[in-house]
Amino acid sequence: xxxxxxxxxxxxxxxxxxxxxxxxxxxxxxxxxxxxxxxxxxxxxxxxxxxxxxxxxxxxxxxxxxxxxxxxxxxxxxxxxxxxxxxxxxxxxxxxxxxxxxxxxxxxxxxxxxxxxxxxxxxxxxxxxxxxxxxxxxxxxxxxxxxxxxxxxxxxxxxxxxxxxxxxxxxxxxxxxxxxxxxxxxxxxxxxxxxxxxxxxxxxxxxxxxxxxxxxxxxxxxxxxxxxxxxxxxxxxxxxxxxxxxxxxxxxxxxxxxxxxxxxxxxxxxxxxxxxxxxxxxxxxxxxxxxxxxxxxxxxxxxxxxxxxxxxxxxxxxxxxxxxxxxxxxxxxxxxxxxxxxxxxx
Amino acid sequence: xxxxxxxxxxxxxxxxxxxxxxxxxxxxxxxxxxxxxxxxxxxxxxxxxxxxxxxxxxxxxxxxxxxxxxxxxxxxxxxxxxxxxxxxxxxxxxxxxxxxxxxxxxxxxxxxxxxxxxxxxxxxxxxxxxxxxxxxxxxxxxxxxxxxxxxxxxxxxxxxxxxxxxxxxxxxxxxxxxxxxxxxxxxxxxxxxxxxxxxxxxxxxxxxxxxxxxxxxxxxxxxxxxxxxxxxxxxxxxxxxx
Numbered sequence: 001x002x003x004x005x006x007x008x009x010x011x012x013x014x015x016x017x018x019x020x021x022x023x024x025x026x027x028x029x030x031x032x033x034x035x036x037x038x039x040x041x042x043x044x045x046x047x048x049x050x051x052x053x054x055x056x057x058x059x060x061x062x063x064x065x066x067x068x069x070x071x072x073x074x075x076x077x078x079x080x081x082x083x084x085x086x087x088x089x090x091x092x093x094x095x096x097x098x099x100x101x102x103x104x105x106x107x108x109x110x111x112x113x114x115x116x117x118x119x120x121x122x123x124x125x126x127x128x129x130x131x132x133x134x135x136x137x138x139x140x141x142x143x144x145x146x147x148x149x150x151x152x153x154x155x156x157x158x159x160x161x162x163x164x165x166x167x168x169x170x171x172x173x174x175x176x177x178x179x180x181x182x183x184x185x186x187x188x189x190x191x192x193x194x195x196x197x198x199x200x201x202x203x204x205x206x207x208x209x210x211x212x213x214x215x216x217x218x219x220x221x222x223x224x225x226x227x228x229x230x231x232x233x234x235x236x237x238x239x240x241x242x243x244x245x246x247x248x249x250x251x252x253x254x255x256x257x258x259x260x261x262x263x264x265x266x267x268x269x270x271x272x273x274x275x276x277x278x279x280x281x282x283x284x285x286x287x288x289x290x291x292x293x294x295x296x297x298x299x300x301x302x303x304x305x306x307x308x309x310x311x312x313x314x315x316x317x318x319x320x321x322x323x324x325x326x327x328x329x330x331x332x333x334x335x336x337x338x339x340x341x342x343x344x345x346x
Numbered sequence: 347x348x349x350x351x352x353x354x355x356x357x358x359x360x361x362x363x364x365x366x367x368x369x370x371x372x373x374x375x376x377x378x379x380x381x382x383x384x385x386x387x388x389x390x391x392x393x394x395x396x397x398x399x400x401x402x403x404x405x406x407x408x409x410x411x412x413x414x415x416x417x418x419x420x421x422x423x424x425x426x427x428x429x430x431x432x433x434x435x436x437x438x439x440x441x442x443x444x445x446x447x448x449x450x451x452x453x454x455x456x457x458x459x460x461x462x463x464x465x466x467x468x469x470x471x472x473x474x475x476x477x478x479x480x481x482x483x484x485x486x487x488x489x490x491x492x493x494x495x496x497x498x499x500x501x502x503x504x505x506x507x508x509x510x511x512x513x514x515x516x517x518x519x520x521x522x523x524x525x526x527x528x529x530x531x532x533x534x535x536x537x538x539x540x541x542x543x544x545x546x547x548x549x550x551x552x553x554x555x556x557x558x559x560x561x562x563x564x565x566x567x568x569x570x571x572x573x574x575x576x577x578x579x580x581x582x583x584x585x586x587x588x
Contacts (some may be wrong), residue, residue: 168401171425172355175444179361232356236377267354270402271380297405298494 005059005133005231006269015052022122023048039104042097047090051119052088062130066138071131079124086119087112154319169260170199176230191229198222202253210345213280213287216245216255220278223256227263234273235263241280248280248287250342251320257313258291258338265336266293289344310338350376350389352384352407353423354398358444362397362423363449372431381410382492388414395419395439395458400429405492409485411436416544482535484512486519489586493519496565497535501550501568503528505543515568538585539562540578548585 006012026044035043058078067074091108098105108115173195180188201219217239224237259276267275277292310327317326321343328339349372359377365552366372376387380403388396392577396418400407412418422433425444433441439461442452482497493513504511505525512519529539536548546564553565554574562574564582574582 048543138403168425171444172358175425176355177445178445179357179364182364183360230355230357234354268401271382307352 005063005130006056009308015056019048019052022051035104035107039098043094043108046093046097050089051091051122054082054089055123058082058123058127059130062127062134066134075124075127075131079120079127082123083116083120087116088125107171128190155340158175170195172230173226180229185322187229191226194222194226198226209252210249211252212246213241213248213250216250216252217241218247219253220255220259225257231267231274235267236273236275238275238277242278244282244289245280248282248342249345250287250289251316254313254316254342255289258289258310258340261310261313262291262293262336262338265295269295282344283341285344285346287344289340289342291338292335295331297331297334313340347371347395348373348375348393349376350374350384350387350391350393350396350418352378352381352387352396352402352410354379354402357398358399358423361445362451365448368452369455369501372506381405381407384410385487385492386490388418393418395421397421397423400424400426404493405485408432408436412441413487414486419458421458484521486512486521488519495519497532498547498549500532500537500547501566501570502547502572503532503537503545513570536585538578538582540572540574540576540582544572544574544578546572546582548582551586554579554582 006015013272019312023044026048027040030040039126094105094108098108173191177188177191177195180191198219201222220239228235228237259278262276266276272294274294277290279290281288298314310329314324314327317340318324326341326343330337330339349366351362351374352361354417357473363374363377366374375391375393376383378384378387383405384396384398387393398407398410398420400422401424402410407422408429411420420433420436420438421440421442422429423440423442423444423446427443430441430443439458442450442454484495484497484500486493486495495512499514499516501513501515503525506520508522508529509520510523510525512521524543525539525543528537528545532545537545538548539545546566550566550568551564552567555563555565557563557573560576562579564572564574566572
């Protein structure tokens, strides 16, 4: 429910000032047609006070009932009616005050058409203003709700995209730990440590949605160490970057799924040793990261091998930057290369 | 009893080995990194039981089973629980979800010793193999080698007794399977059975000529000419939308 117009301090002040101005105007007019001071004051105060009350009523009424269809007719009819009611109230009050003085009461009666016109003008302006104010208000609230809903959906989607890659990795790692427990308990303990650190990184709240490359590489090394324990000598990795790149920023947990994809692709598409290479550099206002893995051009499907890992990263990049051109893949002599560009915040 | 462990993760193999130590009558004859090695080892040693991972390099565990004439007893060991149902359809002795306990492992062994299982039918294996992903390919045995044929490289298939001939640019491969099986599984890849004995890749079609009464000759871009029966011709027209 919208607050009423007069809950706003500034508008309340304006509303009061407005009626004081009208009282003054009416007073001046009455004085000009040679009404004495006392009568002019009473008349302008009483009639404007009643009119203000009616305007307050109609405005407040719209807080609860905002006409949607035929709203201009609604304003016309209510304004006409309320102006009539105002006339009656005014006459009644004046009669109570001035019934002893026939002459002034007659003056009031003979000016009814002007009064009615002025009343109608003010009441209809007030209702029109209220209508617009409340409509705009409603629209604003709707927009806010809508953008809030969109924001939540986006957050949820991002969260899901970040989470999706875990379970198989987790269970296979636990299996490796289980195997190490018997033969090399020290190593098992070390791997539990690494796995915990890795998982903690994954669960980190997204109030830190952007991390430095240094943090992300550190996190990535944890992941790579675990994978190397799992796959033994088959998996080798190489990370090539300079110090400048370490301070570049990128969305959290974006790098790991890319590398995971490269490892899976490399390990499952070939039977030999697999070297995964990651190169990072700063180019113009972008952080450019290339990840390379071997594949078998004879058996892998023509560029269908992007896999889930890449499509989720692409989706994330789109949600973050509204661009589709930040992730690219190419094939080169048995190597599959994934390149991403991260626009750097200024 | 001879046993083979097939898993691409060394530690995953080592835990199976460790758990097997208490089973004195077991002899681990081979440990394999992938399906290729696995298939060779199975042919060489003819084990009674294998421990098989599903997600492995090149060909998955199901695809490997498909290539073996008389599969031994199988206990699957995998982190993927989504294939459990398929595995049991294959008459697998058991399905161990990684990481598994010694007790669970022993139970699986007991199960095998109580009922050394009969081999599942090949069509069931093939259906299972397709469920793992990479469905757009066919794995065949070519002599002692394993050949992976991407579906889009197949020109056509021809019936040959108990086998189906798979014709590609690289040559012809035989697979023990029915025409009906391929007709169904390849229909999503634009393959149509145009004749009792022929299934063609419609993406290679260049021309259709009338031939005798009620039959046609279909020409492929590869130069092959295939006969189309009356019903086959109707099916082909349906797929092409003419």
